[in-house]
Amino acid sequence: MANNSHHETPNLDQLEAGPWPSFVTGLKRLRDTKGAQYAPMMNDLLGQLEHSYQKKMGFWKGGTVSVFGYGGGIIPRFSEVAKDYPASKEFHTLRIMPPPGNHYTTDLLRNMCDIWEEHGSGLIAFHGQSGDIMFQGCTTENTQKAFDALNKIGFDLGGAGPALRTAMSCVGHARCEMSCYDEQKAHREIINEFLDEMHRPALPYKFKFKFSGCPNDCVNAIHRADFAVIGTWRDDMKVDQVEVKKYVKEVGRKYVIDSVIAMCPTRALSLNDDDTLEVDNKSCVRCMHCLNVMNKALSPGDDKGASILMGGKRSLKVGDLMGTVIKPFIKLDTDEDYEELVEFAGECIDFFADNALEHERIGETIDRVGLPSFLEAIEVDPDPNMVNHPRTSSYVRTDDFTDEADKYFERKAREAGLTVAAE
Amino acid sequence: MSEAAATPREPDEVGVPNPFDYMHPVLKDNFGNWDWHDRPRPGVLHHVSKDGTEVWTVRAGTQRQMDVYTIRTLCDIGDKFAEGHVRFTTRANIEYMVSKEEMVDPLIEALTAEGFPIGGTGNSISMVSHTQGWLHCDIPGTDASGVVKGLMDMVHDDFIKEEMPNRVRITTSCCQINCGGQGDIAINVQYTKPPKINHDLVSATCERPSVVARCPVAAIRPAMVNGKPSLEVDEKKCICCGACYPPCPPMQINGEESTKLAIWVGGKHSNARTKPTFHKLVVANLPNNAPHWPEVNEIVKKILVCYKENARDWERMGEWIERIGWPRFFEMTELAFTHHHLDTWTGARNTMNMSTHIHF
Numbered sequence: 001m002a003n004n005s006h007h008e009t010p011n012l013d014q015l016e017a018g019p020w021p022s023f024v025t026g027l028k029r030l031r032d033t034k035g036a037q038y039a040p041m042m043n044d045l046l047g048q049l050e051h052s053y054q055k056k057m058g059f060w061k062g063g064t065v066s067v068f069g070y071g072g073g074i075i076p077r078f079s080e081v082a083k084d085y086p087a088s089k090e091f092h093t094l095r096i097m098p099p100p101g102n103h104y105t106t107d108l109l110r111n112m113c114d115i116w117e118e119h120g121s122g123l124i125a126f127h128g129q130s131g132d133i134m135f136q137g138c139t140t141e142n143t144q145k146a147f148d149a150l151n152k153i154g155f156d157l158g159g160a161g162p163a164l165r166t167a168m169s170c171v172g173h174a175r176c177e178m179s180c181y182d183e184q185k186a187h188r189e190i191i192n193e194f195l196d197e198m199h200r201p202a203l204p205y206k207f208k209f210k211f212s213g214c215p216n217d218c219v220n221a222i223h224r225a226d227f228a229v230i231g232t233w234r235d236d237m238k239v240d241q242v243e244v245k246k247y248v249k250e251v252g253r254k255y256v257i258d259s260v261i262a263m264c265p266t267r268a269l270s271l272n273d274d275d276t277l278e279v280d281n282k283s284c285v286r287c288m289h290c291l292n293v294m295n296k297a298l299s300p301g302d303d304k305g306a307s308i309l310m311g312g313k314r315s316l317k318v319g320d321l322m323g324t325v326i327k328p329f330i331k332l333d334t335d336e337d338y339e340e341l342v343e344f345a346g347e348c349i350d351f352f353a354d355n356a357l358e359h360e361r362i363g364e365t366i367d368r369v370g371l372p373s374f375l376e377a378i379e380v381d382p383d384p385n386m387v388n389h390p391r392t393s394s395y396v397r398t399d400d401f402t403d404e405a406d407k408y409f410e411r412k413a414r415e416a417g418l419t420v421a422a423e
Numbered sequence: 424m425s426e427a428a429a430t431p432r433e434p435d436e437v438g439v440p441n442p443f444d445y446m447h448p449v450l451k452d453n454f455g456n457w458d459w460h461d462r463p464r465p466g467v468l469h470h471v472s473k474d475g476t477e478v479w480t481v482r483a484g485t486q487r488q489m490d491v492y493t494i495r496t497l498c499d500i501g502d503k504f505a506e507g508h509v510r511f512t513t514r515a516n517i518e519y520m521v522s523k524e525e526m527v528d529p530l531i532e533a534l535t536a537e538g539f540p541i542g543g544t545g546n547s548i549s550m551v552s553h554t555q556g557w558l559h560c561d562i563p564g565t566d567a568s569g570v571v572k573g574l575m576d577m578v579h580d581d582f583i584k585e586e587m588p589n590r591v592r593i594t595t596s597c598c599q600i601n602c603g604g605q606g607d608i609a610i611n612v613q614y615t616k617p618p619k620i621n622h623d624l625v626s627a628t629c630e631r632p633s634v635v636a637r638c639p640v641a642a643i644r645p646a647m648v649n650g651k652p653s654l655e656v657d658e659k660k661c662i663c664c665g666a667c668y669p670p671c672p673p674m675q676i677n678g679e680e681s682t683k684l685a686i687w688v689g690g691k692h693s694n695a696r697t698k699p700t701f702h703k704l705v706v707a708n709l710p711n712n713a714p715h716w717p718e719v720n721e722i723v724k725k726i727l728v729c730y731k732e733n734a735r736d737w738e739r740m741g742e743w744i745e746r747i748g749w750p751r752f753f754e755m756t757e758l759a760f761t762h763h764h765l766d767t768w769t770g771a772r773n774t775m776n777m778s779t780h781i782h783f
Contacts, residue, residue: 011713011714012569012714014714014715015569015572015573015714017576018572018573018576018579019538019540019576019579020484020486020540020572020575020576020579021484021485021486021493021538021539021540022486022572023486023487023488023489023490023568023569023572024569024572026486026488026489026490026492026493027490029490029492029493030490030491030492049557049558049566049569052557052566053557053566053569053713053714055679056565056677056679056682056711056713057557057677057679058556058557058560058561058562058563058564058677059557060559060560060561061561061672062561067434068431068432068433068434069431069433069434069436070434075559077559077561091559093559097438097439097440098440098511099439099440099441099442099444099445099446100439100442101442101446101510102510102511102512103442103445103446103447103450103508103509103510104445104508104509104510104511105445105507105508105509106498106501106502106507106508106509107507108445109494109495109497109498109509110494110495110498112494113491113494113495113498116491117491122490122491123488123489123490123491124488124489124491124494125487125488125489125515126485126487126489126511126515126517127487127511127515128555129552129553129554129602129603129604136488136558136559144431144432147434148432148434151434151435151437152435154437154440154444155437155440156434156435156436156437156438156439156440167439168513170513171510171512173454173455174442174446174450174451174454175450175457175470175478175480175520176457176460176470177457177458177459177460177470179455179457182455184442187439188438188439188441191438191439192438192439195436195438199436215693215694215695216693216694216695217692217693217694217699218513219513220513220604220605220692221692222692222694222699223604223605223690223692223699223701224604230694255736258735258736259735259736259737263696263737264696265696265697285694286694287694287695287696288693288694288695289695289696289737292695293737295459295460295461296459296461299458299459314600314601314602314604315599315600315601315664316600316639316666317637317639317666318639318769319639319768319769319770320701322699322701358633358636359633359636359637
């Protein structure tokens with residue numbers, strides 16, 4: 001097919017009407033850019049995509065493409081119908097890690113556009129489900145050049161395959177009053193410490209970190225991360241009673257009772273007769289609902305930190321798993337706190353590398369060996385916050401129960417600052 | 424390539440870049456010091472820091488897969504009507520931060536004039552979180568960006584308004600791996616037939632033991648077919664999940680007619696009120712009629728209307744159904760409840776009703 005003639009795209013053409021911005025219109029703009037090195041590629045890409053719409057099948061296959069010094073980070077795509085669409089026969093993606101919180105200057109975006117016009121297709125996704133900027137559509141030959149250009153402006157490849165993956169963090173400290181720790185600091189310190197695991201894949205399967213500043217979990221960490229760091233606080237939530245009264249006056253008592261008080265999952269709230277709020281902080285589980293609704297009146301407490309949940313993943317292979325609590329609370333104030341988090345993350349990655357079966361996510365490994373064995377391996381003590389309720393099955397050997405109980409009381413005494421007899 | 428290979432450039436393994444190099448100065452100056460926020464109108468956030476500094480954010484929908492022209496248009500708007508700093512949300516919306524309230528309206532006008540819808544905040548239907556589909560995936564059962572464009576056209580009015588009971592998060596996934604993730608409504612490929620095996624290619628393309636190991640129901644076994652080492656599938660055991668297809672492309676799971684779509688509801692990632700939940704099956708076997716998925720969209724619309732009319736303020740889709748009960752949900756949405764809705768996987772018993780709590 002000559003490159004100066006456009007493929008007919010009757011199905012895709014239908015996606016240009018309507019109020020939502022159309023990516024098809026965008027693809028056509030690239031196709032129609034006179035003299036652009038990518039114009040023929042985008043014409044054939046449109047042709048292959050239309051072919052998919054007609055046949056209801058995908059026509060890309062994987063392969064191996066990488067850049068010097070790296071084993072992953074490029075998603076290779078070779079066309080299975082290159083005979084009909086030769087200019088897009090190679091259409092690889094570079095996964096590039098964005099700054100945590102996805103902050104950009106317009107200068108940076110323009111710079112990225114210029115690089116991608118020179119070496120790639122002119123099509124960029126902000127962002128993929130992996131959290132990466134996806135520079136979509138590059139020939140094998142240009143992959144190294146595109147990477148070099150992006151690397152020179154301070155950007156690096158993300159993860160792909162059985163490796164540490166690109167992390168995600170919410171906007172957090174940068175623009176959110178709910179944020180309970182410095183998400184971008186935790187994000188950068190952990191990922192940048194273990195880049196080798198990302199860029200030279202050698203893990204049993206993927207391992208993902210996600211960082212949410214509060215239990216609203218805007219980056220879906222519990223569902224999707226092997227290691228979720230979710231901000232929370234230990235002391236009492238802050239209540240500005242003047243603002244509470246204002247809110248009650250504004251929306252009415254019935255609304256506050258129905259939509260705030262009655263929706264508290266642990267019945268920790270009560271509206272006083274004078275329209276102030278009473279909070280049973282010992283019952284509160286920091287679900288965020290009342291803070292979300294009465295944003296100006298209620299705020300997180302001062303003793304902030306994070307919970308760590310591990311094992312979230314989607315279907316393959318045993319079915320969906322959510323992360324479960326591994327550390328109910330860690331402090332994240334000082335540099336040492338963050339160093340400890342990085343060290344703990346390293347221990348978990350090591351455990352995964354040493355113990356997971358091929359193609360097994362850590363949630364599956366934990367299920368297979370049992371939570372007690374996992375906790376023992378990573379040297380974390382059991383805690384009632386790890387469970388919905390204690391076991392209901394009697395099929396367990398308990399002859400060292402008393403010793404374990406002693407350890408628990410010793411631990412509690414130590415936490416309370418008491419001297420323990422054994423020491 | 425040969426020149427590059429001869430003198431390879433040493434990469435600078437910089438890792439995750441520093442966001443402070445690109446962050447809006449007001450965000451940088453007030454990092455970790457925000458106090459409260461409100462939403463003056465749909466699509467606009469107004470944050471106030473503890474020392475009283477204010478910042479306004481205008482959020483607009485994008486097509487996610489953007490050509491450089493679109494990105495440069497967004498940059499032009501950012502330079503002319505904002506302060507040169509933007510960010511993207513996890514649902515591919517762009518956000519412009521400005522330090523002066525009077526910049527908000529002209530910015531909205533400029534974005535609207537270029538066709539970028541303002542919204543996606545508060546109790547709206549935000550952008551569908553989606554996968555790659557036929558555009559770039561190697562195992563897709565359907566498209567992503569295209570059908571999502573159709574969906575967003577349909578719910579456009581609820582993107583630019585905040586009139587739903589709570590936020591609505593829709594996801595789509597082009598195979599059962601479900602890269603689109605959990606959602607209040609999830610529209611996912613659901614295969615309906617076992618893989619069709621090209622036995623000529625299996626031994627050369629697939630690492631057979633790993634393919635056997637990949638099957639969740641142990642339905643795959645090594646076999647000699649036509650004198651060649653290959654794999655065979657016990658079709659009575661096969662659950663048509665497609666897990667064998669990525670490691671072994673000759674086990675084609677997709678078919679023009681057999682790749683169908685299923686709709687799931689009630690997934691929620693937030694811990695607000697109830698604990699996070701997975702989405703649940705409501706209807707399967709819908710045709711893969713791209714580009715517009717009319718059969719899917721009709722049901723999605725119906726579910727959205729029922730939710731909008733009946734849920735109480737702040738109830739997410741799953742919480743609303745939890746309150747009214749599944750019988751009422753199926754009745755209201757006029758969808759069928761079948762034996763396929765009864766879970767048969769690990770932990771299935773925990774999904775059954777172990778009580779006399781019955782909805783009449």
